Amino acid sequence: MGASYYQFCPVAKAMELLDERWTLLVIRELIAGSDRFNDLRRGLPRMSPTLLSKRLKQLQRAGVLERRVVDGESRYVLTEAGLELRPVVEALGAWGIRWVGDLGDRDLDPKLLLWDMRRHVDRAAVPAGRTVVNFEFSDVSASRRWWMVIGDEDVDVCDDDPGLEVDVLLRARLRDLISVWMGDTSWRTALFSGGVVIEAPSVVRRRFPSWFTLSEFAVVPRPA
Amino acid sequence: MGASYYQFCPVAKAMELLDERWTLLVIRELIAGSDRFNDLRRGLPRMSPTLLSKRLKQLQRAGVLERRVVDGESRYVLTEAGLELRPVVEALGAWGIRWVGDLGDRDLDPKLLLWDMRRHVDRAAVPAGRTVVNFEFSDVSASRRWWMVIGDEDVDVCDDDPGLEVDVLLRARLRDLISVWMGDTSWRTALFSGGVVIEAPSVVRRRFPSWFTLSEFAVVPRPA
DNA sequence: CGGTATCCCCGTCGATACTG
DNA sequence: CAGTATCGACGGGGATACCG
Numbered sequence: 407m408g409a410s411y412y413q414f415c416p417v418a419k420a421m422e423l424l425d426e427r428w429t430l431l432v433i434r435e436l437i438a439g440s441d442r443f444n445d446l447r448r449g450l451p452r453m454s455p456t457l458l459s460k461r462l463k464q465l466q467r468a469g470v471l472e473r474r475v476v477d478g479e480s481r482y483v484l485t486e487a488g489l490e491l492r493p494v495v496e497a498l499g500a501w502g503i504r505w506v507g508d509l510g511d512r513d514l515d516p517k518l519l520l521w522d523m524r525r526h527v528d529r530a531a532v533p534a535g536r537t538v539v540n541f542e543f544s545d546v547s548a549s550r551r552w553w554m555v556i557g558d559e560d561v562d563v564c565d566d567d568p569g570l571e572v573d574v575l576l577r578a579r580l581r582d583l584i585s586v587w588m589g590d591t592s593w594r595t596a597l598f599s600g601g602v603v604i605e606a607p608s609v610v611r612r613r614f615p616s617w618f619t620l621s622e623f624a625v626v627p628r629p630a
Numbered sequence: 631m632g633a634s635y636y637q638f639c640p641v642a643k644a645m646e647l648l649d650e651r652w653t654l655l656v657i658r659e660l661i662a663g664s665d666r667f668n669d670l671r672r673g674l675p676r677m678s679p680t681l682l683s684k685r686l687k688q689l690q691r692a693g694v695l696e697r698r699v700v701d702g703e704s705r706y707v708l709t710e711a712g713l714e715l716r717p718v719v720e721a722l723g724a725w726g727i728r729w730v731g732d733l734g735d736r737d738l739d740p741k742l743l744l745w746d747m748r749r750h751v752d753r754a755a756v757p758a759g760r761t762v763v764n765f766e767f768s769d770v771s772a773s774r775r776w777w778m779v780i781g782d783e784d785v786d787v788c789d790d791d792p793g794l795e796v797d798v799l800l801r802a803r804l805r806d807l808i809s810v811w812m813g814d815t816s817w818r819t820a821l822f823s824g825g826v827v828i829e830a831p832s833v834v835r836r837r838f839p840s841w842f843t844l845s846e847f848a849v850v851p852r853p854a
Numbered sequence: 855c856g857g858t859a860t861c862c863c864c865g866t867c868g869a870t871a872c873t874g
Numbered sequence: 875c876a877g878t879a880t881c882g883a884c885g886g887g888g889a890t891a892c893c894g
Contacts, residue, residue: 409651412676414737414808415746416726416847417658417719423730424722425649427633427887434641443856452636454888459857469729480856486853487729494725495641497718498648502640505693505711506647513638522639584638623640629710651867667876678868683877704876
């Protein structure tokens with residue numbers, strides 16, 4: 407665990423655990439539903455596996471999560487104490503989206519956007535069977551093309567061509583699509599401005615935005 | 631500011647600012663009402679003045695607080711963005727008091743307890759005029775005696791004898807008094823067990839607990 | 855897939871002294 | 875009261891390679 411503040415204040419005691427770099431983002435991922443080591447890594451691409459392993463052990467010791475091994479597969483599951491960190495994460499996110507200034511270019515990671523969109527596919531809104539969406543980002547140097555394969559059971563994301571027929575081609579400036587995702591811009595506005603372009607049969611094109619629920623922070627009201 | 635996570639997620643952006651050591655405790659102090667450099671230091675006794683100064687500048691740059699100089703005295707005042715961190719601090723404290731295990735001896739700082747009690751004197755409950763409370767902690771090595779002088783206008787705390795007549799002598803094990811303060815033990819139980827002893831005329835002794843509202847986290851329900 | 859092992863750098867933080 | 879100045883260590887964490 408982190409260094410002690412030597413205070414009995416519960417805020418200080420909580421922060422002794424939570425103020426260490428990456429810790430709360432690991433918890434965010436667990437709350438978002440990831441429970442396997444490599445899935446956690448996908449949501450934390452710049453965190454080294456060594457450090458992730460260390461953080462998981464710390465959180466286990468602190469009683470925030472449990473490691474369960476079933477059939478040789480290990481899962482990280484939040485305890486009751488861990489689940490109760492949801493209000494902390496929500497309060498932080500609500501504050502962040504209201505008060506953190508503009509995002510830097512380095513913050514705009516298509517990998518993370520796709521990973522987050524993957525979690526927010528509204529399966530009921532997407533046509534049954536397999537649907538392939540191809541993303542093309544105009545303002546990204548490497549890995550400008552991504553594919554999302556929405557199946558009946560699960561959703562896959564990759565950055566190499568799976569060789570499947572594409573149902574929707576979405577061309578966008580990454581910053582503009584993220585702006586929609588975070589609720590700063592409506593689909594309507596982004597499509598009108600041309601920052602986001604959906605290429606598909608018109609009926610599909612109109613329905614496409616409903617396939618995804620946006621980031622949970624998109625609904626947070628912004629300061630006047 | 632702290633190192634970037636290179637994520638657009640608002641939780642990550644918030645934590646870039648807030649995950650640095652001491653930062654959220656500085657904000658806690660500001661929310662609690664301290665606004666002068668040396669008052670902040672009183673609530674953060676193990677933080678070096680250099681680091682406090684640095685954190686205040688960072689928070690200023692982040693738009694969380696403003697420094698105001700009036701008549702040569704500087705005050706640190708939370709902005710609207712800063713005030714909105716209250717839910718974050720509250721969520722952290724509520725989690726901490728529910729889920730952080732027992733406090734270590736090093737966490738039991740009489741200086742911090744007295745400073746916190748000072749902020750929670752219910753002036754209306756204390757007799758008018760000057761009231762002097764003398765605290766004596768049986769289990770503290772240095773500075774085992776403290777004085778709290780409750781005046782009509784303000785409350786002072788010190789660890790050297792002000793030479794005033796004492797109205798109440800409170801003898802306690804520090805751990806037991808903190809347990810009362812945090813809502814883990816009732817006054818009734820602590821007094822009955824002898825962990826806390828109030829020496830004063832009986833009418834004063836019975837009213838004494840009502841002189842202080844406890845820590846704001848005392849009312850948080852505990853896990854079964 | 856699910857992690858460990860190592861290595862080393864650099865920045866944070868703590869301690870202390872000092873100033874207007 | 876309200877901070878600065880200086881300095882050193884120490885260890886967190888980033889990078890990379892590797893293993894079962």
